[in-house]
Amino acid sequence: MAILGVLRYPDPRLSKSAHPVEVFGHALEELVSDMLETMYHHQAIGLSAPQVNVKKQVVVVDLSENQSSPLVLINPMVSSAAPDHSHFEEGCVSIPGFYLPIRRSRSIQIEALDAQGHSFSMIAEGWLAACIQHEIDHLNGQTLMDHATMKQRSQYRRSAHR
Template sequence: MSRLSILEYPHPQLRKLAEPVAAERIAEPAFQRRLDDMFETMYEAPGIGLAAPQIDVLDRFMIVDVTEAKDQPLVFINPQVRSRSEELRAHQEGCLSIPGVYADVIRADGIEVEALDRHGKPFAMRVDGLLATCIQHEIDHLDGRLFIDHLSPLKREMALKKLAKLRKRA
């Protein structure tokens, strides 16, 4: 396995719409290797989610593992949110593509998501809390959106100023 480069804001690829993954590609060794490389990259970063556009691949798939032990890796290929709870929740979000910047983002507290797993089998799951937030965050990446897009103009400006300051220090 190998660590992948993560694109950082304002890279233009982060704003592009990812294309669905053809079912026949899922079993290809290169695709499976890319999933393994993404998990290695995400865990080392460290992060709890990573979408293909963040590694400069405009395909509609993502990985997630919100556990402390990093022992429940989930793969979502061509994910779609089928329903969202009316109850909203604010979680402090960060992003591997906007390192060092965090902000409270309000999202649906619960969702039902459908996708294909890493073997191409369809599945659906109802989740809430941090896992629901993470899945919504990563699906945003597949749609060319970033967590800062959910912030007010003032908070977005403050977040981007913080990013610029962090980059100056580095």
């Protein structure tokens, strides 16, 4: 396992969409393992492959306090979203020190594959739903900054250069 380098905003590679995973095997399992180690190293609760400069639709998430419940989503897709929303105060390992309340669906249904290529469906609610939506944004080339106002972006740029 290895700790991977994380791209930082405004790196233009964060704006590129990821490609679906088509090949399953040792290389993918190694990527997932490295992504989990990287996420835990940064004390994050989610990480997408584009954040480590891999343009594949791979997401890892773990909301447990003791890093005991990793969730791996390959080619994840939101198949339905509840109409009720909440604001979640989100941060991002690619944009350190920046937090923003984002309006997200409180409950979503996900269709995905696991690291071995087996399909599954799940319902995610609350923080887990918000985290998955955040990571899927990364797969689509969107960052937390894409949800920010011009004023918030400007304030971040000023504070990041101090």
